[in-house]
Structure formats: C-alpha cells, structure tokens
Amino acid sequence: MSELIFERGRPGRRGTTLPKLDVPDECNIPDECRRTKKAEFPEVSELDLVRHYVNLSRMNMGIDTCFYPLGSCTMKYNPKLNEQVARLPGFANLHPLLPQLRSGSQLTQGALAVIYEMEMLLCELLGFVNFTMQPLAGSHGELTGIMMMAAYHKKNSESTRDTLLIPDAAHGTNPASAAIAGFKVKVLPSDEHGNVDLENLKEHLNDSLAGIMLTCPNTLGLFDPNTKEICQLVHDAGGLCYGDGANLNAIIGRVRPGDLGFDCMHVNLHKTFSTPHGGGGPGSGVVGVNETLKPFLPVSRVTKRPDGAYHLNYNFPDSIGYIAAFYGNFGMILRAYAYSLSLGHEGLKRVSENAVINANYIRSRLKDAFDLPYDRTCMHECVLSAKTLAKEHEIHALDIAKGLLDAGFHPPTIYFPLIVPECLMIEPTETESKETLDLFIDAVLKVLEEGKENPEKLHAMPRNFPVTRLNETRAAREPNLASLS
Ligand SMILES: *Cc1c(COP(=O)(O)O)cnc(C)c1O
Secondary structure, three states: OHHHHHOOOOOOOOOOOOOOOOOOOOOOOOHHHOOOOOOOOOOOOHHHHHHHHHHHHHOOOOOOOOOOOEOOOOOOOOOHHHHHHHOOHHHHOOOOOOOOOEOOEOOOHHHHHHHHHHHHHHHHHHOOOEEEOOOOOHHHHHHHHHHHHHHHHHHOOOOOOOEEEEEOOOOOHHHHHHHHOOOEEEEEOEOOOOOEOHHHHHOOOOOOEEEEEEEOOOOOOOOOOOHHHHHHHHHHOOOEEEEEEOOOOOOOOOOOHHHHOOOEEEEEOOOOOOOOOHHHOOOOEEEEEOOOOHHHOOOOEEEEOOOOOEEEEOOOOOOOOOOOOEOEOHHHHHHHHHHHHHHHHHHHHHHHHHHHHHHHHHHHHHHHHOEOOOOOOOOOOEEEEOHHHHHHHOOOHHHHHHHHHHOOOOOOEEOOOOOOOOEEEEOOOOOOOHHHHHHHHHHHHHHHHHHHHOHHHHHOOOOOOOOOOOOHHHHHHOOOOOOOO
C-alpha cells in the first residue's frame, strides 16, 4: 500500500518543463561539494501529482473540511480576506534586508507601518505599553517573557529569585519555558472551583519568588475572579506576573489583561487573531509588556521618528537582545492586522460574546450526559469528564474522540487539563453556526448511546479512516509514517 501512495514516479514522466537557462552555465561550487550523480526526485505527471496531494489532504481533518473543536487551540476559521492581504505583492515580495528608508525609496515603510500599527492596536486592546512582535510561537513568547522577567530581577540585583509558580492546569509549555529560562517550577493546586488556591499561593510568597505564570482565562475555560488579587499578592512579595494569553477569544475587547496586573503576556496571533496554525508553523506569539518590563524588550523594535518615518531601533541598552531572525513572522502580523481592522472594535467584542455563548451552549446541552467538574459559566471552552461513563459503560474520553472521527468531526482535546479525569475539552470558537454546534452535540450523544449498546463497536472506531484504532503508546514510540497498515 505504501508503495502505491508514495512511489508514483517513473523515469521520464514530466509534470512541468523548466525554462531554458538564460544565464552563463558556470558554477563556482568546488568539485568536492557537487553531486556526482543526479538527485533522485520522483518523476511524475501533473495529474499524478495533483491526485497525490489532494488524496493526502483528504486523509486528514482540517478546519476547511470539518468542525474542529480542539480545546485550548482555537482552531477558528481564517478569513480569506487575510490571505488576500498577505499575498499583496508589495508585502509578499519584500526582502527583509531591503533598506529601511533611503531618499526616493520607501519600499519597506508599509511593512514597518503594519508592524508598528499592529503593536499599537494590541496595546490598546490588551492594556500594555509595548509589544515585541518577534516571537515565532506561543511557547517562544513565553520564553521571551520569562527571559525579560529574569533580566528585571538581575537588574535589581535579585537573581536569587529563582522560583516560578505555575498552576496545575497550565499548558505544558509553561513549565517547559520556565525551566529552559533557568527557573525552578512550583506547581500551584487549583481549588474545587477551578481557580488558583489562594491559601496555597500565600505559602509561596517569599524571597525566592521570581513570579507567577497564569493562563487567562485558564485552561479549564474559566476566568479566575481573583486574578487581580493574585497579581497584587505576587507583586507585594517582589514577584512578577506572566500572563499566558494564547487564547483570548473569550475576553478580547472586554477585559484588558494589563489592567488586571499582568506585567507581560503572550498572545497567539495564530489562535486569537485568526492566522493559520499552518501545521506547526509559522506562528506568532507576540508579547505585551507594562512599564516595568518595557526596557527589556528584544531588539529590534519598530519606532516612529519625529518626521513620521518608521525605522528599526536597536538603541535599548537593557534589551534581552535578539530572539528571532529579522522581525518575526511578518505574514502572520499582516494577517492579524487585516483581521483586526476588518472586524473593528465592535466586531472584536462580538468575537468574545459569540465565543462564550457557543461554548456555554455546548456545555449546557452536554452536561447531563457527562460529569461536569466545574459547574459554572465557562469562557471560550468547556470541560467535561467521562469519569462515570468510563466506570459504568467502558466509554473513555479516547473512545468518544475516535467515535466522533467516524461521525465527521475532529475530536475535542482529551486528557487535558491533566487535573480532570477522563477529560474532554471542547472549544467551538465564535465562527461556528448554531446548526454546526447542534450537529456536533447530536453526534456526541449518538456516540454515547451507541457506545452503551455496543462498547466493542465503539472501541474499534474509527473505521472510516486510512488509519484505524492505533495502539497510542506504540504509535508515539515507534511511529511508522510510511505505511497505512
Ligand atoms: C497553544 C498554547 C500555548 C503554546 O503556543 P504554541 O504556539 O503552540 O507554542 C501556550 N499556552 C496555551 C494556553 C496554549 O493554548
């Protein structure tokens, strides 16, 4: 089977013809670096090539083909308008080393203006004084923010502050970023409402505290009503507050994290601002800062000169330095800018309203079929537990996920956050219609109903896919990506 899929080439077949060489046929590559025989590329016709890629794309599920309620990932629709803007030749064909401003040449001024204006827009929306637009992913933004916090403590001769507090509901990248930046991590338990346990927090407020990393809203899909108080407590103890704002759909245009007391926060443009996740990249995890952390922002930064021209400014002596090549993933910043301007402030407020309404609609229609670990209004995502279903009917979160595949839906996130047993974390996003939500909810209920009648059948799902039920552990340890058996 694998040969059929991957080895379609036959010598002599052509899908395209290259133009005649129109430069001198010379080459300065030393002999020892040259190929001694022809590269073995597959030789295929155009039709074979088109079928190959279209068929590959149909083996997977994506936001363009189905509802994709993957919690804590905000797989929302990326409007095609953003793509059109990103393809405008004046942006798409720019070289990052073009001169910034030369008399008579303004080629890069438009791109610099986009970076600058998007930064200002984010400051206004989220209540920070500046952003670095460079980080290439959310996790990269975390590392950037934590490095700025470390630089702040060092500047104040407080390098002994070596501990970061991270709630047990946090995304795995949080402790990973903290550890890479050289900090010790202490895990904060959540209380029975899904909030940070304040009494436990108070036990950690001492001279070794560097700060806290809080996800807002948290990964249980809940807004911690004590956020302001937590930031105050940490500040009073000499620590700093890092906000994980990867998914801000629920609060965008309504709450400004900077006003809550966060010193910095990363925002995933590829989640909240509707730029593509793109199979793992390119992403953008821009980081906002308040006055406290502003001096430590990475260079370069786009600033505006008195004559109105934009330029790249390297003159920030306390900067943590470079964290990415050039200015970050510019295409993502551009798409996010197009998205924000096309929605406007009112539009962004409706984003948060609809994201919250959609998640609560799913929660209220599904809560009787599951255990509901936290029975309160949720934000952009809702968290259910299949604990009782697993005990009484052998229906595990994994089985529901696999059953949904056969029903034509991408599964929700499962087994995360780790603190909820048999967890399903569903994030519909604001871009889905009520009809789609109803179809999904009906499909979940049907999977449960059929699973109760015939657990064996459910345990063998999915059946409609090139790859059926895998041994998850073996698939992770010994991945075989070339075979469909
Ligand atoms: C997605 C996510 C991250 C990490 O973002 P990446 O771009 O995948 O590195 C961090 N925190 C939360 C809460 C997230 O949802």
